[in-house]
Amino acid sequence: MRKVSRDRRLRAGLIGVAAGTALLTLAACGGTGSSGAPSGAAGPSDPHAFTFLNITENAQVGTEMKQLAAGACAAENKALPLQVQDVPQASLDQKLLLLAGQNALPSMYAAGNAPATTKTLVKGGDVVNFQTELATLGVLGDVEPSAISSIDSLFGGFYVLPTQLNIEGIFYNKKIFAQDGISVPQTWSQLVADAAALQAKGVQPFSASGQQGWPITRLISGYLYRSLGPDALSAVASGTAKLTDPQYVAAAQAIASLGSKGYFGKGVESIDYNTSVNTFLTGKAAMLYMGSWVLSSVADPSQDTIGASNIGFMPFPDVSGGAGSVSQYPANVGLPYTLNAKTLGPKSAAWLKCIVQNYGSVSLKNYDTFTGFVSNPPVTGLTPLETQVQQIITSTKQSVLWFEALFSTQATTVSQQDAAPLVNGSMSAGAFMSAVQSALTAS
Amino acid sequence: MNEFLGNKRAILTLVGPALLIYTAVMLVPVFWSAGYSLTSGNAITGYHFVGLANFRELVSDPNVSTALWFTVRYAVVLTIGQVVAGYLLALFYVFFLRRASALIRTLLFFPIVLPTVAVALMFQNLFSIAPINGPVNSLLIAVGYHAIDWFGSAGNAFWIIIIMDIWRSMGFYAVLLYAGLINIPESTIEAARIDGATRLRLVRHIVLPLSFPVLLSALIFSINGTLKVFDSILALTNGGPGNATTPLTLYMFNTSFSYDEYGYGATIALLLTIICLVVTLALYRWSRVGGEAAAQ
8 A cells, every 4th residue: 555655755756857847848838938128227238348249250350449549438338348259150150149039248359140040039129229329428420421321221221330331342453354355244244254264264254152152153243233133133033033033043143153163263162251262362364353441452462462552443344235334333331230228238338439430440451341430630642443343332323232131041042052063053044042931032 | 766767757757857858958949940930030020920832932042942952963973982982981990900900990090080170171171272282183184284263163162072071981980880790799709700601791791780780870970970061061162162062051151140031941850850860760660670680
C-alpha cells in the first residue's frame, strides 16, 4: 500500500515537471517579446558610456568618431566617454536583433545591412527620429536637404545619420583607356564593345567582388534603371512588376553575359571587396563600378598606385531605346548609422549635436568622403575627381536606388549570394531572378 | 545497498537535482523552441501565434529541400569517408606500425584540435584561384592543365568540404577505432593466423566482427555530427556558390538571425531534431540486430 502511494507521488512529480514544461512552451507561444518603451516619465537616461557599434569592414567611421572625441567633441567625450566596438558586417543584423530583443543596443550603431532591418528597429522604438531631435537641438540646418530626402525615401523617415552621401557610377583607368584607344562609352553597347576590346588586349575589363555580391547586382539595377526608367524597382516592390518578367530577366542576362565572356576576371566569387578595389587601384583592371566612398581609397597613395589623376568617373551608360537617363545617378547614404532612442539622455544628445556639426568637415578633410552634413567650415583643395563627384552630387535632380534597396533582408541575401553564380555561369539569369523574386514573395 | 536503492525517495533525492538541471537546460529549451515553431515574428516586433503555417511553408519551401538534400548527401558521404579512413588508419596502427604508432597517431590527430576557421582558411587558400592561384591550381598549371575555379561550382565545392572534413576528423576516428581494435585478444588473431587465415580473411572474419561495437559507436557519433554540420561550411563556403552547399543548420541560422523569422527557423530546427532522432533510433535498432548477428 505504501509502495503504491510512493509510486503515485513519483508519477505526480513527473507529471508536474511535464506540465511545467508544457506551460513554458505555451508561454513561448504567447509571449509578446516586445522591447517596450523606456521606463519612467522623465525620458531616456544616459548610459555609463557613449557606446558605438561599428562594422569591422568600415573602420573609417570608428576612427572619425575617435578623432571627434579627441578634438571637436572632447567636452562631450569627457561627460560621456566614447567606447567603440566592432562587429563583422555579415553578423551585424543578427547582433542588432539580439541586442534589441534584450534592450541592450549601444548608444550609436550601424543600423543594419538592409533598410528592412532598420525599419524593424524603428518599429521597436530603438531608433531616434532625427527630424524632431535635431530640430530640438537646433542643428537640423546642418544636414543637407537632399540627404534627408534620400533617407526619407529609403527608411520612411529621417531615422539614420548621413555619414556618407554617395553617388555610384563607373570609375575607369584613364591611362589604360588612352593606351588602348578607348573612349568613354555613352551606351551599354559601347561599354560591352570596349570591354571586348580591353579583353582582347589582355586587360581585365571590370573588377568586382562576387563575395560581396552587391557590386554585381548594382550593375543589374543600373541596366534596369536605364532600360525601364527610374521606377523599375519600385514597381517590383509594389508588386506591379515581377523580377521574372522578360525585361527584368534581360537585365540580369546582360550582366551574366559580361561574366560568361570573362570580363570580371577569374574566380569572381572568391574576390572580396578590398581585393576588387585593389585590383583596380593597382592598374590590373580597367573599370570598377563603385560608390563615391571609394574616393577615400583613391586618395590613399598606399592603396592607389595609378594616381588619382589617372582615374575618371562616368555614369552607368544609356541603354539604347531605354526609358532612363544617365543623369539619374544611384545615390545612397552608405551604411546607415543611428542612435538608440532608449538611451538618448542629455549627454548622448550633446554627442549627437556635436557629430552633426563637425562630422562632415572631418570626413571630407581627412578621408575624402562626402557626407550629408554641411561642411563647417567648408573644405578646400579637392582633387579634380573629387570636385567632379561633388558637382554631380549637388546637381543631380533625380536619383535612383540600388537593386536591393526596397527588398526584404531575405531577398537581399539571396540576391547577393547568387550574384557570383550568375556571372560565373552556374546559374541562369532566369533562375537568378526567380530565386530573388521567390524570396521577395516569401517575405 | 539494495534496500537503499529500492527506496524511491532516495532515488528521487539522488537523481532529482540532475533531472531538474537537465530539464531546465535541455528539455525546456527544446520544448520552448518547438513552441516558437507555432509563431511568427521576432524579438523586436513580438511573436504571434500562426498555427501550422510554418509547417506548411516548410513543406513547400524549395530552399528546405535543397538544404535537406545537401545535408543528407554530406552526412552519408562524410560518415562513410571519415569512418572508413579512420578504420583503415586504425588497422594500419595495429597491424603495421604496432607500438611505433604513437607519433603518427598524434600527428594525424592534430587537425581535430585546430580551430575550424583556421582549417577552412587554409583550404580556401589551398584551392584558391583568385587573387592568386593556390598550391592546387599552381600544381595543375605546372603539369599542363588549366586552373580550376573550385569554389565556383556546387560539385567541386561539395568535394572540397568533404576532403577538408575527412582530413580534419580521420585522426580522431582512427584513435577511437584503434581503442576498439587493441582490445581484440592477440590469441584469437594468432589462432586464426595459425589456421592459415590471410590478412583479408583475418580482417573480414575476425577483426571486423569483434570491433563491430566500437565501429557502430563511431558511426552513430559521425552521423549525428555530420547532420548538424555548421562551422566548417560557414567558414569555408558560407553555403555557396548560391545556396548549393547550405545545410539545414545554416539555413536555420540565416532564417532565424538574418531574416528575423524566428518561428520558421524553429520549425527548421524541429525538422533537424526529428531527423537526428530517427537516424539515431534506426542506428540503435540496427546495432541490436547487428550485435546479435555478430554474437552468433
